[in-house]
Amino acid sequence: MSRIETSPLTKQVYEIIRKKIISREYVAGDKLDIQTLADTFGVSRSPVKDAINQLVHEGLIEVIPRKGTYVTELKLTEFLEVLDARLMIEKWAAEEIIGTITEEQIQIWSEIVKQMDALLEVNPFPFEEYSSLDMNFHKLLIGWAKNTRVKEIYFSLNTHVSLSRVVYSTSLESTVIRHKDHWDLVEAMKNRDLSTFSEILTKHINSLKAEAESRWDETIHA
Template structure:
């Protein structure tokens, strides 16, 4: 098999495994069987190993010596620190982009909010679809800041936030309450109201941290 073909296979396997982790087909803490994955995908072990090494670098998979390969499982402290990091980046981005936001950019933000609105009316609630829009909404703000390195860091944080939501999942009721923050952010951006944007971002992350603590306390009881 040529180097190019092997590289393409590795990329394909990487995409499949990453999608399964983010899509909760593989849960945090779950042990992965390399041979089983290779058999299921109809490939040799080599591209699976290479893909897993990439996912280890991404922080989505961890290899524990003499034990095996596992989907990364975040603890409570990790989750809180990631949320704090998100807040730092999002508030920095908001200060950078709010004065120069175009009407088209604001409208795109609004379109995402409207999509999220519609999902809240669906039964059963499509949590995964909503989460993707939620992350896209916040990530778009960071993209507009125009700093590729910061965006890379932020994107890696969002991967872990997606994983942590499997553990620290919240109810539809709390999701609806938090969604009001997105509406507030959209209206504030329409008015280029930076103080409201910064205050709402802080409140949004604070509420996520409080909900995570409640969930963690329930698990520990």
């Protein structure tokens, strides 16, 4: 592996480790040795420790006293709770912005969904690329609400969602079904229809929860 040569080192180490977790190169339960990571990346222990601390804060890594540092084991109940929290925050954000959202912002949302449309036609389906656009679609909603603390909390939640999506990798069929929800959300926001927006969003999140519950054991150990 090529060594890290530019600064800030902590951010680079953080991004590399995070990517390895998201891509499942480091899987749940793997022990991460700080000195080994430092040697691998060609850096001192300090930026590795700082990066580990950030990932602990996000919940991707856990430190077990007198045992070591491990990639966090995912639990279905925790994932479902994250989705519940995400739903609450997104509903709040929609209520905050529905009266002030601009045509330009709605156009930005529409363009993201168009890109997602195009990916659904690609074979093999680029799941991670689609998932990245999907997450950006929802993150924009939170960002437009302009509450820094809520945004930080939400982005931390979405780290878990991102990891869990990779773990249980929803089927293309169910992704296509849920995809239509994004256009419906855009339309509801365009019409300033908060009730319809909340109804669609609830259906969207509940669909993710139902699929996770039905497939978790099958995919978490795949």
